[in-house]
Amino acid sequence: MGARVLGSLRRQLLGWLLLPLTVLVAIDAVSVYRNALEAADQAYDRSLLASTRALAERVTIHGGKVTADVPYVALDSFETDTLGRIYYKVSGIAGEFVSGYDDLPPLPRDARRSEAYPALVYFYHAVYRDEPVRIAALYQPVYDNSMRGIALIQVGESLDGRHDLSRKILFDTLLRQAVLVLAAALLAWIAVRFVLRPLMRLTAEVEARAPTDLSGFDPALVHREVRPLVDAMNGYMGRLQTLIAGQRRFIADASHQLRTPLTVLKTQAELALRANDPAAMREVVESIARTTDSTVHLANRLLSLARAGHDAAEARLEPVSLTAAVRQVGLELAQQAVRKDIDLAFDGDEGAEVTIHAQPLLLHEMIANLVDNAIRYTPQGGQVLLRVRSLPCPLLEVEDSGPGIPAAERERVFEAFYRGDAAQVANAGGSGLGLAIVADIARLHHASVELADGAAGLRAVIRFPAAA
Known part of the structure; x- marks a missing residue:
């Protein structure tokens, strides 16, 4: 399955910037719209309460009855102020109908008095003549020398004005937020283009190379x-x-x-x-x-x-048994040692496997080169000893009874194709690459290679890092 092809970095950056910004702007627009509606409702309720109070001032007691003197001019003024249709109802002390629209929806039993005003006023929504209305119900004390009590004045208005105002607030809010998003998109596009300029220069430099x-x-x-x-x-x-x-x-x-x-x-x-x-x-x-x-x-x-x-x-290093690798190489080159009557021996920690981190093929190649060199430069009837130890660190020693290498040449023999005089005499057909290969592979495994004097010849020592 092929890898997914990535699109434009500029487009993705703009998307990651503008998408959250649009969501935040939408949330802010809803919040602003709700706050504006609350403010508009408060303003309309205040106007509705003013109309109710103005009507309450015209409610008096005359001839032992509650009367309301409400000229049509006053109602026209209210309608002009609120931009909606006005309905009112005046109820007497005993709840009897006095004036206005007698079928105006009554005050609900569960209505709560408004805490925003000191007057004894209630606001509630209702449906009247198939349209929603907002009604203010005000309890107004009335009295004269013959009687006293409390009349109920209800003034309702249709919600056309409120709806018109809410739509205007909504459209204005959305327009402002849309302008804000477009301005942010333009600024983000310019900023991204400016920020990516060094990367574009690097791209041009790569292409020009x-x-x-x-x-x-x-x-x-x-x-x-x-x-x-x-x-x-x-x-x-x-x-x-x-x-x-x-x-x-x-x-x-x-x-x-x-x-x-x-x-x-x-x-x-x-x-x-x-x-x-x-x-x-x-x-x-x-x-x-x-x-x-x-x-x-x-x-x-x-x-x-x-x-x-x-x-x-x-190379990828992995846990490998150094003990098993040395034994395997010894078995592979045993026939070569037998042809020269060489005693090829192995000495390892009894009952223990020494583990290192290595690349198996390269480790085998390195050990094979060391052992092959030891057999080639050991005279007929000599000895080659392969030794593996675990302490103080994983250790491999290959010791032979050959002519050895002079101390002055022990650093140079790791150079490719270098062969000392003694090596050319002992093995005229050599290539001068064995120890160079050993050094390269040891360097890969973060191991050190050392040539030292053995009991009867040369001793090659490789120290590996301790396995985790």
């Missing part, structure tokens, strides 16, 4: 958050440079080292073709066989060196 230019980029060219990416790119190009340099070195070394034995083989083959004496021809063919063996050994070592460099770039 020559294919062979693997130098690093300056992290100071980009923002702090992008610098880890630039550092990772620089690290990757550094590893790539190392890998390419190793391949170039391998090609140069291989072409240089293989040219001589191939030339010798060609010369020996021409001599064999010109030889008429069977004995002389046999001697030349035997020489060709020896040169071929030496060339095959050199080619194998070159390939091992190249594989060590390639695998080092991709």
Whole structure:
């Protein structure tokens, strides 16, 4: 399943900025709208209460009865002020109908007195003549010399004006918030474009680079958050440079080292073709066989060196038994030791497996090169001892009874193709790559390699980091 293709970074940044902003603006718009409606309701209720009080002032007692003198001019004034239809009802002391609209919805039993005003007033919603109305019910004391009591004055108004005002508030709020979102989107787009400019410059610099230019980029060219990416790119190009340099070195070394034995083989083959004496021809063919063996050994070592460099770039270390790996190599090279009558022995911690973190193939290659070198440079009838220890750290020792290496040359033998005088005498067909391969693989495993004097020859010691 292929990886999901990512879209525009600018678009994603704008989306992540504007989407939450739009949600917040919507929440704010709802809050502003509700607050505005509450303020509008308070203003309309105050106006409705003023109308009710104005009507209450015209309620008196005349002839022992409650009367209301409400001219139509006053009602017209109320309707002009509220922009809605006005309905009223005046009830006497005993609840009898006095004036107005007798079917106006009564005050509900569960209505609560308004705490916003000192007057004894109640506000409630009702439906009258198939339209919603808001009604203010005010208890007004009335009295004269003959009687006293409390009359009820109800004034209701249709909600047309309130609805018109609420719609206006809503549209105004949405318009302002929409302008705010658009302004924020424009500013965010400009800001994102400005912020991404260093990244665009880095992109242009990458595109302008020559294919062979693997130098690093300056992290100071980009923002702090992008610098880890630039550092990772620089690290990757550094590893790539190392890998390419190793391949170039391998090609140069291989072409240089293989040219001589191939030339010798060609010369020996021409001599064999010109030889008429069977004995002389046999001697030349035997020489060709020896040169071929030496060339095959050199080619194998070159390939091992190249594989060590390639695998080092991709190696993943894992827990590996060093004890088992050394035993395996000993079994594989036992036949080679038997041909030279060499006593190949193993010495390990009794009943214990020494575990290290390693790349199994490279670890096997390193041990095989050490043991192969020891067998090649140990004379007939000699001894080679493989020793594994766990304390104070995982340790591998390969000790032989060969001629050894002078102390002055023990650092240089880890260089590719270097061979001292004693090594050329002891093994004329050597390639000078065995210890170079050992050093490269040991470096990958964060291990140290040391050459020291053994009981009768040379002792190679590799110390590994302790396994977690």
